[in-house]
Amino acid sequence: MRVISTVSEFQSALDHARLSKTVGLVPTMGYLHEGHGSLIQRANSENDFVAVTVFVNPLQFGVNEDFSTYPRDLDRDVELAKHSGADIVFAPTINEMYPNYPEALPTKVSVSKLSEVLDGKSRPGHFDGVATVVAKLFAMAGKVSAYFGEKDFQQLAIIRQLASDLSFPVKVIGCKTIREADGLAASSRNVRLTQDNRRAALVLYKALQLGKELVESGENNSITVTRAMESLIKGEVRAELDYATCVDPKTLLVPDVIRNDVQLLVAAKFSDVRLIDNLKANFPEPINRAGGGVQNNDVVKADSLRLERG
Amino acid sequence: MRVISTVSEFQSALDHARLSKTVGLVPTMGYLHEGHGSLIQRANSENDFVAVTVFVNPLQFGVNEDFSTYPRDLDRDVELAKHSGADIVFAPTINEMYPNYPEALPTKVSVSKLSEVLDGKSRPGHFDGVATVVAKLFAMAGKVSAYFGEKDFQQLAIIRQLASDLSFPVKVIGCKTIREADGLAASSRNVRLTQDNRRAALVLYKALQLGKELVESGENNSITVTRAMESLIKGEVRAELDYATCVDPKTLLVPDVIRNDVQLLVAAKFSDVRLIDNLKANFPEPINRAGGGVQNNDVVKADSLRLERG
Numbered sequence: 001m002r003v004i005s006t007v008s009e010f011q012s013a014l015d016h017a018r019l020s021k022t023v024g025l026v027p028t029m030g031y032l033h034e035g036h037g038s039l040i041q042r043a044n045s046e047n048d049f050v051a052v053t054v055f056v057n058p059l060q061f062g063v064n065e066d067f068s069t070y071p072r073d074l075d076r077d078v079e080l081a082k083h084s085g086a087d088i089v090f091a092p093t094i095n096e097m098y099p100n101y102p103e104a105l106p107t108k109v110s111v112s113k114l115s116e117v118l119d120g121k122s123r124p125g126h127f128d129g130v131a132t133v134v135a136k137l138f139a140m141a142g143k144v145s146a147y148f149g150e151k152d153f154q155q156l157a158i159i160r161q162l163a164s165d166l167s168f169p170v171k172v173i174g175c176k177t178i179r180e181a182d183g184l185a186a187s188s189r190n191v192r193l194t195q196d197n198r199r200a201a202l203v204l205y206k207a208l209q210l211g212k213e214l215v216e217s218g219e220n221n222s223i224t225v226t227r228a229m230e231s232l233i234k235g236e237v238r239a240e241l242d243y244a245t246c247v248d249p250k251t252l253l254v255p256d257v258i259r260n261d262v263q264l265l266v267a268a269k270f271s272d273v274r275l276i277d278n279l280k281a282n283f284p285e286p287i288n289r290a291g292g293g294v295q296n297n298d299v300v301k302a303d304s305l306r307l308e309r310g
Numbered sequence: 311m312r313v314i315s316t317v318s319e320f321q322s323a324l325d326h327a328r329l330s331k332t333v334g335l336v337p338t339m340g341y342l343h344e345g346h347g348s349l350i351q352r353a354n355s356e357n358d359f360v361a362v363t364v365f366v367n368p369l370q371f372g373v374n375e376d377f378s379t380y381p382r383d384l385d386r387d388v389e390l391a392k393h394s395g396a397d398i399v400f401a402p403t404i405n406e407m408y409p410n411y412p413e414a415l416p417t418k419v420s421v422s423k424l425s426e427v428l429d430g431k432s433r434p435g436h437f438d439g440v441a442t443v444v445a446k447l448f449a450m451a452g453k454v455s456a457y458f459g460e461k462d463f464q465q466l467a468i469i470r471q472l473a474s475d476l477s478f479p480v481k482v483i484g485c486k487t488i489r490e491a492d493g494l495a496a497s498s499r500n501v502r503l504t505q506d507n508r509r510a511a512l513v514l515y516k517a518l519q520l521g522k523e524l525v526e527s528g529e530n531n532s533i534t535v536t537r538a539m540e541s542l543i544k545g546e547v548r549a550e551l552d553y554a555t556c557v558d559p560k561t562l563l564v565p566d567v568i569r570n571d572v573q574l575l576v577a578a579k580f581s582d583v584r585l586i587d588n589l590k591a592n593f594p595e596p597i598n599r600a601g602g603g604v605q606n607n608d609v610v611k612a613d614s615l616r617l618e619r620g
Binding site for chain 2: 007011015104105106107108109110111112113114131132135136138139140142143161162165166167168169
């Protein structure tokens with residue numbers, strides 16, 4: 001397996017591979033874990049040639065965020081990538097990607113609407129940084145299948161939109177979140193949790209499971225679902241809640257009344273480590289879709305709850 | 311020669327051509343004239359396969375601009391492209407490019423600094439529209455040499471920056487402005503000029519020539535050069551001056567003191583037709599570069615002129 005550090009070598013390697021092979025791309029920020037391993041394995045099972053990129057993208061970190069402390073270990077990443085079936089690892093320096101760094105790249109890619117909610121609110125500019133670096137990786141990669149984890153649910157939605165809007169010849173494939181034995185979503189940031197915070201962080205998955213139970217048992221008021229998840233997380237003193245919400249999986253907007261499957265998303269900080277997680281909840285088929293009774297009922301419930309709040 | 315209207319056919323055609331051929335791309339807004347013809351001919355002379363795109367991009371027109379009246383004639387364009395050596399013409403509908411049009415594409419590409427001056431000031435959002443559509447065309451085209459006219463000098467600078475920043479495998483090639491017999495720069499908009507305005511529009515090229523003479527005879531004060539061009543254009547009653555300026559050809563910023571070659575740029579409206587043009591001016595080599603005298607002199611001249619104005 002080859003480790004490449006320049007854009008031109010990376011482009012040549014993929015162009016050459018594509019002459020006779022299908023190419024899978026797994027963009028990462030390194031410090032690979034089982035979740036990345038599963039992406040690489042899947043890319044390997046679906047393509048003849050797999051490229052893993054390792055680049056901690058400064059553009060997607062805010063000034064007070066953890067760019068400098070984000071964990072890095074290229075040797076370990078190369079081993080894990082190789083073991084999981086990668087053919088090349090592209091690990092550019094910051095200056096190879098952004099020649100005038102720390103001066104900003106003049107070109108910026110942004111995706112409206114999807115970038116404006118959830119993490120987009122909490123981390124201004126974050127998704128512009130993601131969209132710009134992913135557009136750059138897609139531009140250099142050309143025709144590939146690209147694998148991203150569903151753990152970063154909003155990021156995945158934004159990347160799908162970007163690839164479609166700009167007509168990149170890239171098939172964007174979302175892959176199931178990998179969890180540790182107790183349910184904590186695999187994340188490079190997990191290693192930065194203290195032992196106590198590691199234990200406390202489980203509350204995120206528990207809140208998602210609670211929200212899922214509520215929705216799947218027919219609770220159709222998004223405020224009720226949200227409040228239940230929020231209060232569970234607030235009950236954990238080590239968690240500093242950012243948001244707990246349920247949204248339409250396509251638009252990422254909160255429905256007043258849940259009528260279809262929703263995505264539950266949570267974000268919280270444990271000391272200086274910010275974690276996110278999400279889970280799909282299937283809203284049960286109504287027994288009588290044609291009847292207006294259920295819908296009218298829903299609206300009344302939602303309205304009365306809103307009044308209750310005010 | 312084939313005329314293609316879908317993105318997927320366009321991508322397939324270029325992928326297929328690239329198996330054995332080099333590919334030249336000539337993006338246009340149609341209503342092709344001699345200037346486009348020269349781009350296609352050059353692409354044809356430097357590549358084995360040439361694709362011309364014809365798309366009047368609504369994103370790059372402001373609400374009060376001439377999107378609806380911009381001239382269109384696809385049959386004529388196809389003939390001219392064929393005659394000039396094109397192998398395919400890609401002429402998508404608006405909805406093929408922007409599926410939810412007139413709803414905005416969520417993804418936007420923007421190039422800071424270069425987009426903020428000159429036409430960027432006069433036409434807010436214009437260059438974001440240009441950058442977005444060009445990024446989309448580059449994303450679908452893949453590895454090509456892309457030909458653009460120097461007539462749109464600022465656009466060319468922005469596209470070069472975009473291609474470099476996002477690592478598109480595209481070689482951006484700027485081509486000499488083609489002029490009508492009397493010097494008017496070829497433009498699709500020229501057909502919309504009345505006979506009187508057509509004659510009046512010549513003032514743009516005359517102003518550029520005047521500026522060039524000044525710079526090339528050693529005038530190093532950019533305000534003097536600018537004022538001379540401005541007053542020539544203002545002397546033409548049919549011209550509504552937007553700007554006349556001289557800038558650094560890389561940064562597009564106005565130097566106080568001219569020390570190197572500059573690009574002279576002008577923009578003016580003739581009734582509802584807005585025209586732009588530009589010309590390079592070579593600043594003469596100083597007789598004694600090592601001596602500080604010339605430079606000090608320059609500064610004094612610039613300063614006194616500024617005082618005179620205030």
